[in-house]
Amino acid sequence: MRFRWAALAATLAWSNAAVAADKPDPGAPAADPGPPVNVELTDATTVIYAWNNRNFASGDAATVADDNWGVWYNRLHAQVTRGAFRFGFRLDNAWFYTSPNPTSGAVELSEHRAATESTTPLPVYFRQKEQEVGQELSNRYINWIYPAKIYASYSERAYDVTVGDGYAELGHGMVLSVRKRDELSSDDTVRGVRASGEMRVGDARVRLMALGGSLNPLRMDEGTGRYLGVDASVTRGWLAVTEAGMPRAISTDFSPQGTACATTRTCTYAPDRVVAGSLTADLGGVSLATQGSMLVRQAALHPDAVRSADIATVSESATFATHDGRGGLALDVAEQKLSYANAALSMPAGYGVYATGSYDFSPLVVQIEGRHYRRLFPLYANVNIDSAREFSQVAWSAPPTTEAQYIDTEFGNFATCVSGGRGRADYALVRGVSAFAWVGYWQTFAELTPNERCDTARELRNDVADLAAGVELRPGDARSRATITLGGRVDESAVPQPTLDGPTRAYYREAYLRYDVVQALGGPFALELHGWHRRRHEPLGPQLPAWWEGEHTTGLDVGEAWAFAFGAEYDTDIRPPTTYFNGTVRYKPTSDSSIGLFVGQRRGALRCVGGVCRVVPGLEGIRLDASVRF
């Protein structure tokens, strides 16, 4: 607590000092006032109340720990700019005004216990489940206020220096990808020092960038109320500074403090450290770059192949553009080495090759992407995925997938040992109407089993084809547009696999329809239709029959200020629930402020954007979002 408030006080003091220093001294002679001071404040606030989400499973403590809770979650971002100087901070706070408790959860589990082969007496069962629910709640629904982001920077035309939180994207995401992804509610940064400079050498521009620090993900998962906590054993040395004020592991009756982070259930993050750099030469139509990163771990909180390793990744990049600007080609070649304290885990260095090219043959535009990865791993954060599973997908790199942005069906370690690519063609049929289609094909050796060593034996191979076709409509009316896509995916193992229904090669099959339609109705009104409807079959997965899954939203926009929507979702997978209904109202009184209300049910799902995925939990309840900037 002391650290937390100290950091906050320092933040505010620094902020005040910066502003005060810019105020003219009334006693001093008039002088050049210098550049003006700009102060920008943005506040985004969310109030959630979640009621019973209907996912109860007998004996499963987690399914009673996610009902009947509520939070006020606020993000205050302030930025002060004066000329080349910029200072900013983001202060996050979560206050849980209600939450379940272990005893009520255990009572619910006991009262709805299924009749089974178990010989455990009911009172013993009750005590076991109270302990489990207590453990599950030990790092959920805890109130925190912490400095999520803080930075000061100085930027001139040719160089800039940042101290504090900053973003980095190197080598098409293969070397480092630490950034904000609004679609996934993530905001990862490097908290440390970053400097870059640029110089001209003849006609060429050369830019050098270096950074170092600790990696700083958002510590609160607003959808589940889970937080990432650190303790003194993983915040030694300069990490004590970068982690000052951040949420700490706590001790509860159900999860006592251990001797170190790895043995403390609520200690769920051991901050990773990184040094990285890049050298880029822009020669006009050709750009060349070399970049590298070194990820240094602390003791693994989950000792898997990636989280146990220090990881060095380097890559060479080249981009070419045609003189007429109609075509381009980009190539990245990366090498990655995982180093272990335990030599028994060592494996050969991995590598990845990614290429993408496009050309505009108007009215036809063609784009081709390809990848060949062998033991190329995402840099997963050193998170305890046992007790903070919501953060299991947090990673500091994001190798390109060559898939469509929304594809969420690369199962297992698909992308760590894969070869293949995708070609897409867009054809302008008439003005405002174009058709598109793509075909993708990949061979992966890490979907059936994790296969971290990337053994390319035939019995480990899956052949995956992904196809889609659709139309885009852009009528003259600027407010109307439509994109409709029909797609499918066939994923087969090279050799038949045993299943509970007998051997099969079918690993995954899907056919789907997606649409995004906005139609102006006259006056201030516009109709919006959005949907994604999927027929899915995963014989080697949960061994269920094929099922339907999807969502549809009908919306009505009234000018720029009001929007109303009604949504329906369904999932005929045999695990309940199967239907979800919700309504949303949004009001934007000004361009810098908005308020939105969601009431109803939304199913949980894996959401992916460009290969970066996150398990978004379902919500059944009320959610109020408001934001204002001034």
Added chain:
Amino acid sequence: MRAAPVAVAALLAGCGTNRPEIPAELLGSNGDSSLAAGCDNPSYPGAPFGTDPGSTVVNTCFRGWAAPGSMDDTDATLEDIGFGAFYDPTHKHYELLLVNSAALWCAACKAEHATLGQHYADLAPRGLALVSALFQNNAGAPADTDDLKLWVDTFDVKFPMVLDPDYQLGAYASAETAPLNLLVDARTMQIMDKWVGDQSSVIWPTIEDELTKREAGE
């Protein structure tokens, strides 16, 4: 009206409680926790117990088949199997115990079980004991004997395979993160490592490395 400030003050001070009523049938005595006869092992290490590496795993009792396929796998042949059966302070039979969980809906569990039997066959002679617990069916409901039989037949299981319909292994990991693999030192019943998800490339080198060290007398 005078009562209002008092009530507000009481609320602010946290007066009252939201602790729920516990039905009488859930309140039992400590004697309730005695294990079924087939699972009891009087020499098993005592409390304190824990669920994370470094702590002692509590003796937990299941119903299952100790040697599936060796006789008819039916309700009638289910027997009590507890962790206590693998406690071996003199390491006469066992050096390490791997506790594994599985569910019918769990793709990673199936991938893991495709090779689990072969790993067990290779390492059992060197002192590895393995017990796998099936806890849920496709619909997320507690697994029953039919589910266990289906699993054993599909993966030709030859090691102890038990039912965990109460998901007692939930003390170690959430069902969502299945499979759980808990590596336990059979000499002390202390948890050495805990993995969730299919982590074959780490689990087996770690076990082989540990067995090699023990064979070398380290």
